[in-house]
Amino acid sequence: MTSSLVALPMVYVGVDTHADTHHVAIEQWITSFGRVARIGVEGTGSYGVELARYLHERGHDVAEVARPNRRLRRSHGKTDTIDAYAAARRLLDKSGVTAPKLRNGATEAVRALRVARNNAVKATTAALNALRGLITTSPEILRSQLRGLSRAQLVATCAAFRPDAGRLADPVQATKLALRSLAARFREAKDQADQLERHLHQLLEQVAPNTLGVFALGPDTAAALVISIGDNPARLIGKAAFAHLCGVAPIPASSGKTVRHRLHRGGDRQANQALHTAVIVRLRYDQRTRDYVARRTTEGKTKPEIIRCLKRYLAREVFRAHRTDFRGPGSSA
Template identity: 30%
Template sequence: MIVIGIDPHKSTHTATAVDPVTNTDLGSLRIDATLTGYKTLIAWAKAWPTREWAVENAEGLGHHLAQWLLVLGEIVLDVPATATARVRQLSRGGRRKNDRIDAAAAACVAALQGDARPVAPEGPTDVLALLDERRTNLSGSRTRIVNQLHALLRQLFRARSEVDRIRVGLCRDLIADIRRLDGQLAENEKQMTRALDEQGTGLREVDGIGPVTAARLIGRTGRVSRFPTAAAYANYNGSAPVQIASADTDRHRLSRYGDRQLNSALYTIAMVQIRMPASAGRAYYDKKLAEGKSPRAATRSLKRHLSDHVWRIMLADEKRSHRQHEKESDRAA
């Protein structure tokens, strides 16, 4: 099977076909990132009937092309940019870098390194990811406008000068903007709730997880089965501590890596549960304090514990959804 690597950009995509057995470059093509360019790419790829596609950053600039290929029934793999960079460093190219080399590196990663993962069609998790991103943008806009309003209110005086009248007018405009954003945020939460109801997740049964937090957890995690263990998921969201060991010293420090949005959501859940005396999280927190851990270390332990719990719930939800989809497919057949 021939592997076709894709190096995507905003306006153009470069494809390179590689024979995984001999690691030979069989040809390359550069297309515009348009529907016409996509059709040209498929026509060029028909020279290799048995093929698979390795798209660098298929969740980013290569997302549109990857999803278009999936619709056509093609096999598409997602290759992280860090993996292609590693291939370039280990190759004999003298640190050269161009689009053709990057595309070939993506193909080599998919064929030999094992770092590629299958790309799945868009589904409910993508809906929640879009709603979460929209809410983040709305919240940022609201915060910025509130800060502007606060700055104007601090400068108002009793004497109504011409400048103060302008300030009052601007304050009214900003208040109207805040009310509009509040309405949009409320509607956004309703959309999240409807999407979660359709998906049937059990996350909202956990103390501290509402529709907004549940949407963020699912949307930013994506297909949870791509994490083989709870430890892999904890490493992805940054709740797993980093071991620092040398000679007789062995300690763990806070991880600054991973998805910080997911990490923030887990921290929020942990803080809510700590403040709830009857919650399971509070009991776990008190247990860690009794073991001699500091409050900060106990909170980090609770975050790690919650990461495992959330992973198990989302994995069970995904398996249940898959079984329901199979049953519906059997009925339709």
């Protein structure tokens, strides 16, 4: 019995995921089906998220497989079956294969709250922009009443309008009704955004207090970085890998006698934006950061180059803080 099990060949499985269907391909290590060695899933962050979660919970080694490149698609064509076989082959040559986020712990809860909060923030911005745009073309009797008001005063004044519903053919009355509706929409979205931010802050204090405690990180920026790392930070082999993930790691760009590096333009752009926002805050409020900028400026560095260095240093600090959170008593490990 034991010898027959050992003789079973290794099987590599590729999956092309879609909203309603998944296409599976099996690349055989020898000649026939055997023990599943690894499963490559395309789209573990979207359509394949539940499949990856299901397979991981049952002890399978799951990998995130990148989509086939355009050159391969031009030469071999494009079908779901071909993409599934391409996913399986990538497991063999290990090109474009990474460890997926598990999406089954506290970080997934953080992501859900951040998505809802950011959507509410966008709704407040859209409502306020629409309100101000409508005021620009409104009758002068309204524009003169609303001119020069602060945002809070403007919203309060528009919310207090009492248009005559029986005279909506009058542009003044119709505009009052529209402005009141937009002001109410702004207030509702603002209340939701504030409430979700409080919940997000409380959750981060519970699951990632050290990350949240990094100077210049707020609930939104800390959440973006925690989400980028995921519930299984062990998939990142070190701080250099995290910097590469955030798009702040220099990569070689040398040619001939020219030896230089350039900034990595890939990675998680939301995490990159979070680091950039935090660095800008530090430039304004942190004396050590301002001293560093002054010193590097005298050395001939430009401001964009200095900001790139600061983002790299901040990425190291965030990585260390998150590792402490993950190994702490409040972690999901």
